[in-house]
Amino acid sequence: TDRVVHAAARRDALLASGTDSARLVFSEADGVPGVTADRYGDTIVVQLTTAGADAWREVVADALFSLPGVRCVYERSDADVREREGLEPRVGLLRGTEPDPDLVAHEGSWRYVVDVAGGHKTGFYLDQRDARAAIARLAPGRRVLNVFSYTGAFSVVAAGVGAASVLSIDSSAPALDVARRNGEVNELDVGELMEADAFTALRGLRDRARQYDLIALDPPKLANNERQLEKASRAYKDLNLLAVKLLAPGGMLLTWSCSGAMSAELFQKVVAGAALDANRTVRIVGRLGQPSDHPVPLAFPEAEYLKGLILEAE
Numbered sequence: 014t015d016r017v018v019h020a021a022a023r024r025d026a027l028l029a030s031g032t033d034s035a036r037l038v039f040s041e042a043d044g045v046p047g048v049t050a051d052r053y054g055d056t057i058v059v060q061l062t063t064a065g066a067d068a069w070r071e072v073v074a075d076a077l078f079s080l081p082g083v084r085c086v087y088e089r090s091d092a093d094v095r096e097r098e099g100l101e102p103r104v105g106l107l108r109g110t111e112p113d114p115d116l117v118a119h120e121g122s123w124r125y126v127v128d129v130a131g132g133h134k135t136g137f138y139l140d141q142r143d144a145r146a147a148i149a150r151l152a153p154g155r156r157v158l159n160v161f162s163y164t165g166a167f168s169v170v171a172a173g174v175g176a177a178s179v180l181s182i183d184s185s186a187p188a189l190d191v192a193r194r195n196g197e198v199n200e201l202d203v204g205e206l207m208e209a210d211a212f213t214a215l216r217g218l219r220d221r222a223r224q225y226d227l228i229a230l231d232p233p234k235l236a237n238n239e240r241q242l243e244k245a246s247r248a249y250k251d252l253n254l255l256a257v258k259l260l261a262p263g264g265m266l267l268t269w270s271c272s273g274a275m276s277a278e279l280f281q282k283v284v285a286g287a288a289l290d291a292n293r294t295v296r297i298v299g300r301l302g303q304p305s306d307h308p309v310p311l312a313f314p315e316a317e318y319l320k321g322l323i324l325e326a327e
């Protein structure tokens with residue numbers, strides 16, 4: 014109880030700074046391995062990924078439900094890793110009342126629909142908060158391509174700050190449906206939504222000689238472990254090569270790897286190889302990583318998984 018309550022308290026300042034949504038508990042990084050909890054307004058979504066954590070379900074649920082202003086604690090323990098611990102998936106209400114089907118996360122003036130029961134992870138990518146802020150600075154007037162858009166959070170921001178155009182690509186139809194709803198709740202035109210495999214779609218855009226001034230490339234975890242690194246590196250290279258080719262002169266690429274097994278150093282090398290093969294001069298002008306509610310203990314560097322580069326092509 015103490016560990017959960019103290020972890021939540023460490024997010025108080027963040028939750029008083031213009032957002033009502035944050036990761037309250039981040040597993041090992043908060044001293045509770047296997048327990049992840051995300052807050053969206055009055056709703057908390059908890060994920061238990063290990064047998065050790067699973068045994069503490071009721072204590073964790075009570076601790077989260079005791080936090081001020083919480084109406085609902087919902088469990089989304091359906092991550093694949095539970096299988097390796099011999100655990101069945103568990104999804105459903107733990108405390109309070111069922112989550113609001115129209116639940117939105119508020120971040121500054123933006124609203125994001127959170128599909129608590131059916132979305133990825135706990136429904137929304139809180140870990141890309143700093144990227145959303147970067148896109149707000151970079152997107153005005155630019156032709157924006159959002160690859161692996163999920164529910165279009167980057168697209169909402171880009172459209173909202175006055176991008177010249179926005180194209181979102183994702184293979185998930187339900188995610189794109191939420192992107193459409195995100196346009197509605199923010200009262201803006203979120204741009205074109207394309208349901209497609211990103212590898213194929215990027216080749217199609219390249220073949221049609223399309224050009225973009227700002228590309229976001231945020232693929233899912235492509236390497237689950239070190240054995241998959243070689244294959245994943247080839248996929249990251251392929252994606253980044255295609256993206257660099259689509260950059261207009263002076264265009265910017267925001268590119269990520271969220272594979273914990275891939276080091277920042279290896280990721281940068283892979284992206285460098287892509288720029289070289291594209292025959293473009295590309296510079297790192299910034300980096301994007303995990304925001305403060307996804308901390309990395311000095312004693313547990315493995316908590317770092319999200320590595321992003323802000324690149325500018327000549």
Ligand code: SAH
Pocket residue numbers: 137138141161162163164165166167182183184185188209210211212231232233
């Ligand atoms: N940038 C997003 C998160 C991206 S998560 C955000 O900030 O909200 C990765 C996304 O990639 C998921 O939505 C998933 O549906 C999508 N995806 C996975 N494989 C894909 C593929 N081959 N082609 C297109 N999209 C894919």
